[in-house]
Amino acid sequence: MITDPFPDSHCRIRAYEVTGEERYRKVVENYWELAVNRRGSFATGGQTDGESWTPPNRQSARMSDMNQEHCVVYNMIRLADYLYRWSGKKEYHDYIEQNIYNGLFAQGFWQGRTLEGALEDPIPDTGIVCYYLPLAAKSTKKWGRKIEDFWCCHGTSVQANAQYSRWIWYQDHNGIAVEQYLPSRMETMWNGKNVSITMEDSNLGGDYLRIMEVARTLDQRPEYWKKSLHITADQAEFELRFRLPWWLRENAVITIDGMDVDYEVRNGEGVIRRVWTDSIVEILLPCKxxxxxxxxxxxxxxxxxxxxxxxxxxxxxxxxxxxxxxxxxxxxxxxxxxxxxxxxxxxxxxxxxxxxxxxxxxxxxxxxxxxxxxxxxxxxxxxx
Structure with a gap:
């Protein structure tokens, strides 16, 4: 079973964090090197078929109806999270992001919907989790049912949905980092001072349905993500770091309270250091x-x-x-x-x-x- 190495890896993670012995960390890093870096991945970010690893850089013959077990996606994200905490390398969060959007979001839950009283599906229904995410041509997702199924992936689906905040916000002796651009809120203490940050998707829909605020009307879909961070703090000085994703079309643009600001680029992250009180930081990420x-x-x-x-x-x-x-x-x-x-x-x-x-x-x-x-x-x- 492909999941068998995960308990061993996570045990060694804990052993390293408790003892500080480098041999445990080396085992985990080598596991990642073999499972990810030397193997290559599908466009989803996954590397598996039929609960086994695909051969290194030979994925074409392994696209099937049994790719990317949900449990593996979740546990590899956990592993990447630990490796980022140890190294600060943003490549681990590029991996996490790709597997969140094309793994956890793609196979974790689905619900049919209605539109203006007309059924989009003959019988809108709910899919609880996909054990696998098929990647072969002419695939369909095999959703679990509400009552009749209870797989291991039902358990990791619950775990994954409880872990998103752990993968978004990080804090160290220099400041606070935002590594995933998901709507969320964090509250913490910085040198004895209260800090609160709320991240939302900025309004890019235009002002057609909005009266109380002014928003630019766009006549075509914007080719960028725009995230808004509302920071409130008690005169706290710290670094705000934000990941610069691999898929950027051009440099990210940052504004604070509506004014463009420069930022330092360090280890694949943008860095702004200042005394924070009450500010709106907007991060514009041109995508392609x-x-x-x-x-x-x-x-x-x-x-x-x-x-x-x-x-x-x-x-x-x-x-x-x-x-x-x-x-x-x-x-x-x-x-x-x-x-x-x-x-x-x-x-x-x-x-x-x-x-x-x-x-x-x-x-x-x-x-x-x-x-x-x-x-x-x-x-x-x-x-x-």
């Missing part, structure tokens, strides 16, 4: 579409919007035509706005048959395909 190739089949790729994996809906593994290093050339936003909310959907353009993409985390019962072969040709030119 990225192609994630299979290591042993580089012309077969998946697409991510920032860290969020996109899946083709109701389609087979068809060949796409375009520049895979510039996915924007053949993927364009689709149904980009619903009421005041921007959506994350895309559709292909200039293909023999066009179809839609949506975040894998938003897929419930639909059939989907994640990886597509891409030919570096312009279909319109080829046909002429």
């Amino acid at each position: 579409l990225t192609a994630w190739p299979l290591a042993d089949s580089p012309d077969c790729v998946a697409f991510l919007n920032g860290p969020v994996l996109l899946a083709g809906v109701d389609t087979d593994e068809v060949r796409l035509h375009g520049d895979k290093d510039n996915p924007q050339s053949f993927l364009t936003p689709s149904h980009e706005r619903e009421w005041e909310h921007w959506k994350e959907d895309y559709r292909t353009v200039g293909q023999e048959r066009n179809f839609c993409f949506k975040p894998l985390k938003n897929i419930g019962r639909e059939m989907y395909t994640v990886y597509f072969p891409v030919a570096d040709t312009d279909l319109t030119v080829r046909k002429s």
Whole structure:
């Protein structure tokens, strides 16, 4: 069983933290090196198939209906969290982020919905957890049922939902770090002074449905994330650090109380040091579409919007035509706005048959395909 090494690894983590003996830490670091760095991963961030590790950099023959067991996703995130606490290397939180959005969010829970009294699904229902996350072409998620199923992954699903705050906020002798951009609130003491930070998604929906506040009206979906941190403190001086993700299209922009500010870049994080009292910090993270190739089949790729994996809906593994290093050339936003909310959907353009993409985390019962072969040709030119 692939989960068998986890109890041993976590025991050695605890042994290192209690005794300080480097041999325990070395075992954990070597385990990560073999399981992740030398193995490569699917675009989800996972590395497994059928409760076993995929061969190093040979994932193409291991896409199936049994990829990415939920328990493994959760326990590898736990391992990455410990390694970040020991080393401060932001690469561990890039890994955590990818596995949150394309693992925990994608296979942890799903609920059908209604819209204006009309059923989007014939019978809206609820999926409790996916034991596996299928990655083969024309896959469907196999959701657990409310009463009839009770797998090990039901247990780690409960654990994961109780752990998000542990993976967002960190504090050390220099200050406070935000490593995951999830709405949350933290309260702490800094040198005997109270500090409170609330993180929210900034309003990017425009001001159509808002009266009491002024918001810029956007006529198209923004190509960035914008997070708002409200910091209140009793004249406390400390560093505020924020992770600069691997998927940034260009430099992050920071404002404090509406004014642009400079920040230091250190170990993959932005750093601002000042005396904090009552401030609004806004973090703007320009994102981009990225192609994630299979290591042993580089012309077969998946697409991510920032860290969020996109899946083709109701389609087979068809060949796409375009520049895979510039996915924007053949993927364009689709149904980009619903009421005041921007959506994350895309559709292909200039293909023999066009179809839609949506975040894998938003897929419930639909059939989907994640990886597509891409030919570096312009279909319109080829046909002429």
